[in-house]
Amino acid sequence: MNITINHRFIDVKVFVQQGSSEVNPVIFLVPLIDEGVTLSDCNFFVSVVDGQGYDKIPLSFTEEDDTLQVKWNIESRTTAVEGNHPFQLVAENLKQEVVWLTNTSHVIV
Numbered sequence: 001m002n003i004t005i006n007h008r009f010i011d012v013k014v015f016v017q018q019g020s021s022e023v024n025p026v027i028f029l030v031p032l033i034d035e036g037v038t039l040s041d042c043n044f045f046v047s048v049v050d051g052q053g054y055d056k057i058p059l060s061f062t063e064e065d066d067t068l069q070v071k072w073n074i075e076s077r078t079t080a081v082e083g084n085h086p087f088q089l090v091a092e093n094l095k096q097e098v099v100w101l102t103n104t105s106h107v108i109v
Helices: none
Strands: 002-004 013-015 026-031 043-050 053-064 067-072 084-092 098-101 105-108
Touching: none
Parallel strands: 002 026, 013 105
Antiparallel strands: 026 067, 043 053, 043 084, 053 067, 084 098, 084 105
């Protein structure tokens, strides 16, 4: 699933089967620079609240022209408990300060 992010808004519901692991990856297409922040200089995470609590999952990305492709392989720790689990895509600078994030979307298990 590819999700293009414009102005940090993603109105997305990702549906997965309970207990599934490494489901089809979710690819976020993010601008290289957004509101003066060079995102290629950041570390990306998915911040998700699921049935087991809060999880901050590091993500890798590739750069292509003026877009970053940030990849999230949803793991079984996110799908272990049935329900509606809110998540955000977050970028942190090297000081581990959040400098960019999306609006909240949901993984529905």
